[in-house]
Amino acid sequence: MTTNARHESDDEGDAGPGTRERIVVATSRLMQRQGYSGTGVKQIAAGAAATLGSVYHFFPGGKKELAVAAIRHGEREFAEELARCLAAAEDPADGIAACARSLAEGMRESDWADGCPVASTALGVTGSVPDIRRAADEAFTHWRSLVAERLREHGFAGDDARELAYTVISTLEGAEMAAQVARDEAPLRIAGAHLARLVGLYAAAPRS
Amino acid sequence: MTTNARHESDDEGDAGPGTRERIVVATSRLMQRQGYSGTGVKQIAAGAAATLGSVYHFFPGGKKELAVAAIRHGEREFAEELARCLAAAEDPADGIAACARSLAEGMRESDWADGCPVASTALGVTGSVPDIRRAADEAFTHWRSLVAERLREHGFAGDDARELAYTVISTLEGAEMAAQVARDEAPLRIAGAHLARLVGLYAAAPRS
DNA sequence: ACGGCTCTAGAACGAGCGTTCTATTCGCTA
DNA sequence: TAGCGAATAGAACGCTCGTTCTAGAGCCGT
Numbered sequence A, B: 001m002t003t004n005a006r007h008e009s010d011d012e013g014d015a016g017p018g019t020r021e022r023i024v025v026a027t028s029r030l031m032q033r034q035g036y037s038g039t040g041v042k043q044i045a046a047g048a049a050a051t052l053g054s055v056y057h058f059f060p061g062g063k064k065e066l067a068v069a070a071i072r073h074g075e076r077e078f079a080e081e082l083a084r085c086l087a088a089a090e091d092p093a094d095g096i097a098a099c100a101r102s103l104a105e106g107m108r109e110s111d112w113a114d115g116c117p118v119a120s121t122a123l124g125v126t127g128s129v130p131d132i133r134r135a136a137d138e139a140f141t142h143w144r145s146l147v148a149e150r151l152r153e154h155g156f157a158g159d160d161a162r163e164l165a166y167t168v169i170s171t172l173e174g175a176e177m178a179a180q181v182a183r184d185e186a187p188l189r190i191a192g193a194h195l196a197r198l199v200g201l202y203a204a205a206p207r208s
Numbered sequence C: 001a002c003g004g005c006t007c008t009a010g011a012a013c014g015a016g017c018g019t020t021c022t023a024t025t026c027g028c029t030a
Numbered sequence D: 001t002a003g004c005g006a007a008t009a010g011a012a013c014g015c016t017c018g019t020t021c022t023a024g025a026g027c028c029g030t
Helices: A019-034 A041-047 A052-058 A063-088 A092-109 A117-122 A130-153 A158-182 A186-204 B019-034 B041-047 B052-058 B063-088 B092-109 B117-122 B130-153 B158-182 B186-204
Strands: none
Touching (some): A019 A041, A019 A052, A019 A117, A041 A052, A063 A117, A063 A130, A092 A130, A092 A158, A117 A158, A130 A158, A130 B158, A158 A186, A158 B186, A186 B186, B019 B052, B019 B063, B019 B117, B041 B052, B063 B092, B063 B117, B063 B130, B092 B130, B092 B186, B117 B158, B130 B158
């Protein structure tokens, strides 16, 4: 039913990714750069090297369903990077700073085109397309849970970890947008340093 | 030349705001909620109780020029609120927390529809419309300068003030977006508290 | 009274939108 | 090998988009 690939293999035996996946990736990339309203379904089809027929075959819900799938894709992508950064560092504060550096690198490498895929897709339609708002909320919530979990592992009190996770994700999000608008990684560099200090502060004095 | 109102007075003797101003305000409001691409010029004309002819008379540059004017309008609006919050508090940390509360209130009162007008207007077109990107950058830069100035007045070192201002604005921006997506003011409340602590930390130990 | 502005008014245009639709191709199973 | 459903292909539809254009209304200095 919703399974993939008759013509192309799903587990990438020798061909590239299946059509459905290509469509999701193209949607994510395009909406990341142009937002939901600025991205056309025909443009998505072209970007995915698919046809309109295929797009509506895999996503009968149309553009809205495409956006939800794209947000979930972007969510997974950043969750992996975030988990990688947090796992690689002894101190969670260092992991968070590393994540900020990683975001700055991606931003610079794309010539400041690729901001947060979730933010740019969801902003502007939070009021009119509930499914998209909900998917974006779930993305943020998941990212926060990854940070909070890592902080708790490191001995932070549950409440401190939860609240710090809110600010870590919000600040990274805001700094990424500032960096994109300024075409300068300074906002992300500074945010990483400040977040590390803030986290360190709670490690030393858990009571808020 | 670019002056206003022949039919309507510019200094609001007895009539409401002039046509040009109504158009700017409507553009700002609409793009705040629907983004640049999601907002139509005809919708702007209707929202401003003006006609298409008037819109293109005052803004011959079309939609792009409208967006730039809307961003500048939103910039001025928040700059005033920010300055008010900072001036009202003895300690800048309290002023910043008050500003977060003010944003949360506005957000809640609009039923989570009105986020940052600059962010939602600029996101998605930063790569394709340089004028809009520049206007948004100028907005963020000005807001940061207000925060930095207040911190310096309070005895912060110049570099500390400058860097803290980056994080204050980025975090408020990110938290506002998180609040909008979650339809919950928790991100803003927590961000305000954390920013106050962070600022307090630098007041006590200026060296970074 | 009148010519010369600013501003208002909305019809008209080509292009592109999201979506629907029918027809066709392909690979598997019976 | 015949048939079935998944997937591809793109023409066509009604609609709205941003912009342009012509026409008229209101006010001014002379």
